[in-house]
Amino acid sequence: MYAVIKTGGKQYRVQAGDLLVVEKLDGEPGAEVAFGDVLMLGDGETVTVGAPVVDGASVSATLIETRKGEKVKIFKKIRRQGYRRTKGHRQLESVLRVTAVAGAGKTDKWDGTVDLTPKALLDARARGLKHVAAALEAAQAPAPAPKKAKAAKPAKAEAAAEAAPEAAEAAPKPKKAAPKKAAAKSDDAAE
Numbered sequence: 001m002y003a004v005i006k007t008g009g010k011q012y013r014v015q016a017g018d019l020l021v022v023e024k025l026d027g028e029p030g031a032e033v034a035f036g037d038v039l040m041l042g043d044g045e046t047v048t049v050g051a052p053v054v055d056g057a058s059v060s061a062t063l064i065e066t067r068k069g070e071k072v073k074i075f076k077k078i079r080r081q082g083y084r085r086t087k088g089h090r091q092l093e094s095v096l097r098v099t100a101v102a103g104a105g106k107t108d109k110w111d112g113t114v115d116l117t118p119k120a121l122l123d124a125r126a127r128g129l130k131h132v133a134a135a136l137e138a139a140q141a142p143a144p145a146p147k148k149a150k151a152a153k154p155a156k157a158e159a160a161a162e163a164a165p166e167a168a169e170a171a172p173k174p175k176k177a178a179p180k181k182a183a184a185k186s187d188d189a190a191e
Helices: 119-127 130-139 153-170 180-189
Strands: 002-007 008-016 017-025 030-035 038-043 046-050 058-078 084-104 107-109
Touching: 002 046, 002 084, 008 017, 008 130, 017 058, 038 084, 038 119, 046 058
Parallel strands: none
Antiparallel strands: 002 008, 002 038, 017 084, 030 058, 038 046, 058 084, 084 107
16 A cells, blocks of 8 residues: 655655655654645555545654755856856755555554664764764763762862872872983083
8 A cells, every 4th residue: 555645845655664755844753743645545456546635544654863965066157257156055854764554444554663773873884984883872872860969068178188188199200301312422422
């Protein structure tokens, strides 16, 4: 079973389980998105065309990520005048996994699990960029809860005063500088 939906001023033919890249939609990764603008439903030889939408039909999807798309270059030139301008633009887009198509008394569901791994992380892993992949994974991980400060500030000051002599003993002593080579040569010449 497939459906033709309209979102962001464009039309998409989708089935359950499809990966779909559309104009930016609101929501966090993992959020459920429902499309009510189903223009057409198809099931084998049976096709239902809406006027303008099919009544009772809907498409459900899970939002995987919102990212910037490929760069589009805008280049302006007036020949023989020395006028050249270049600009670039990256449109925001959302990546969705279609989980269900429902309509005409039937429902087609996808049985798989939705992987919320963003494309930037997959690309970094594929290229073998371990440091970039580690940074992206760290950015995705939830931040640890901040530790609460102790209420007794004078106790901290007393502990610091007691630890100061111990810290002074544990601190490394500065090393003496080595004699300069020029001075060593002049001493050899004097002998």
